[in-house]
Amino acid sequence: MPKARLTDLAVFGGTPAFGEPLHVGRPNLGDKDRFLARLNDLWDRRWLTNNGRYVRELEEKLTAFLAVKHCIPVCNATVAMELVIRALGLTGEVIVPSFTFIATAHALQWQEITPVFCDVERGTHNLSPRQVRRMITPRTSGIIGVHVWGRPCDVEALQAIAQEHNLKVLYDAAHAFGCTCQGQMIGHFGEAEVFSFHATKFFNTFEGGAVATNNDELAAKIRLMKNFGFQGYDNVIYIGTNGKMTEAAAAMGLTGLESLEAFISVNRRNYLAYRSCLAGIPGLCLVTYDERERHNFQYIVLELDDTVASLNRDELVTVLHAENVLARRYFFPGCHRMEPYRSLFPHAGLVLPETELLAARVLSLPNGTSVDEPDIERLCGIIRLALANGPEIRRELLAGKRQAGKYAAEA
Ligand code: T4K
Numbered sequence: 001m002p003k004a005r006l007t008d009l010a011v012f013g014g015t016p017a018f019g020e021p022l023h024v025g026r027p028n029l030g031d032k033d034r035f036l037a038r039l040n041d042l043w044d045r046r047w048l049t050n051n052g053r054y055v056r057e058l059e060e061k062l063t064a065f066l067a068v069k070h071c072i073p074v075c076n077a078t079v080a081m082e083l084v085i086r087a088l089g090l091t092g093e094v095i096v097p098s099f100t101f102i103a104t105a106h107a108l109q110w111q112e113i114t115p116v117f118c119d120v121e122r123g124t125h126n127l128s129p130r131q132v133r134r135m136i137t138p139r140t141s142g143i144i145g146v147h148v149w150g151r152p153c154d155v156e157a158l159q160a161i162a163q164e165h166n167l168k169v170l171y172d173a174a175h176a177f178g179c180t181c182q183g184q185m186i187g188h189f190g191e192a193e194v195f196s197f198h199a200t201k202f203f204n205t206f207e208g209g210a211v212a213t214n215n216d217e218l219a220a221k222i223r224l225m226k227n228f229g230f231q232g233y234d235n236v237i238y239i240g241t242n243g244k245m246t247e248a249a250a251a252m253g254l255t256g257l258e259s260l261e262a263f264i265s266v267n268r269r270n271y272l273a274y275r276s277c278l279a280g281i282p283g284l285c286l287v288t289y290d291e292r293e294r295h296n297f298q299y300i301v302l303e304l305d306d307t308v309a310s311l312n313r314d315e316l317v318t319v320l321h322a323e324n325v326l327a328r329r330y331f332f333p334g335c336h337r338m339e340p341y342r343s344l345f346p347h348a349g350l351v352l353p354e355t356e357l358l359a360a361r362v363l364s365l366p367n368g369t370s371v372d373e374p375d376i377e378r379l380c381g382i383i384r385l386a387l388a389n390g391p392e393i394r395r396e397l398l399a400g401k402r403q404a405g406k407y408a409a410e411a
Contacts (some may be wrong), residue, residue, distance in 0.1 A: 026369075072212075137273060208252075227242075274286060274365065298367060
């Protein structure tokens with residue numbers, strides 16, 4: 001039954017709309033039997049990792065899918081970024097958005113390179129080329145653009161800035177597998193692009209990632225570096241780490257690739273259902289995807305402008321969580337407000353007004369193959385009901401907080 005009255009809402013004591021939590025980031029799974037057959041096979045062959053048959057097959061398929069020269073599977077996107085940053089010889093300062101997952105900044109700081117947080121554009125949520133120019137210093141060696149929600153950065157403008165200042169550009173394409181930019185698959189831009197195949201991503205290998213590049217020399221370095229620098233038995237010719245993908249992960253990837261188009265079509269169907277169910281709510285807007293490009297439609301991202309809407313983002317998230325809809329505040333509060341960056345750069349927020357605004361307004365809703373249209377209708381009905389009754393809900397939430405405070409004081 002759709003919720004119609006205020007008292008139906010769980011924050012007012014009603015029964016939660018969903019018996020089981022509805023997560024953001026539930027994995028998309030391919031054909032179980034195909035996956036288990038691959039597991040049986042690798043088990044029988046006793047080949048579990050170290051560039052085995054499935055990793056090589058996955059590499060071939062990814063390279064063909066993206067039509068790039070190299071797409072090298074690795075254990076996760078964070079290590080992939082660390083490898084590329086090191087292989088490119090980045091030093092000093094690298095310009096990155098703060099409106100990203102913390103891994104983008106950590107991949108630099110881990111190697112004692114300073115992430116210089118740059119503001120994003122409100123419309124695209126991506127690095128603002130105009131602001132990038134302002135952050136360049138004599139110590140800058142590179143720029144990391146993040147294709148947030150799979151929507152491409154302004155790759156032309158970033159490339160032009162890089163050329164002008166002799167900087168290297170690489171992209172964190174963690175969200176952007178299967179997406180295009182000006183008709184070209186993401187994977188072709190900058191010196192290299194890094195994908196995440198984490199369980200929560202549109203396409204997953206449990207944990208995993210890949211480095212895509214058209215640069216042969218860079219690819220050769222990455223291949224060495226992800227396997228401790230080994231060239232053949234007993235011969236280490238370069239510094240390295242362990243960035244290898246396992247055979248079980250590659251088996252998952254090969255299985256997922258077979259269902260890729262099905263994942264996209266479910267995501268797109270869901271996205272369109274959200275779009276029609278949420279149309280016309282004052283102060284609420286759903287992030288859009290450019291119709292001329294290919295997208296994976298994985299991210300259902302809302303921006304709630306509380307100067308217009310009757311509730312702010314955090315109040316709406318509280319209402320949804322009470323209903324067992326575990327909406328997420330990606331990327332709150334912004335990397336610059338997390339450690340160690342908060343202590344290192346306590347005033348970074350002063351030059352990040354758009355980042356701060358977005359971090360306060362944005363929320364992500366569930367998508368993928370574990371969500372269907374009736375779920376979406378029910379979920380959007382709650383959002384509509386909540387935003388139509390903002391003042392009453394705000395009062396109730398405040399009263400609840402006061403109660404919680406009172407009990408805590410008594411305890
Ligand atoms: N760059 C960007 C822009 C990124 O977004 C990410 C990762 C990276 C780089 C780094 O990529 P990797 O090194 O991870 O390959 C999650 C993911 O762990 C992370 O990969 C992702 N971005 C980030 C946006 O989201 P958390 O800490 O929010 O994850 P967690 O554990 O809260 O999981 C999210 C939800 O997914 C849960 O509510 C439950 C559901 N879930 C999760 C897993 C793992 C499942 O239903 N099943 C599962 O197996 O970071």
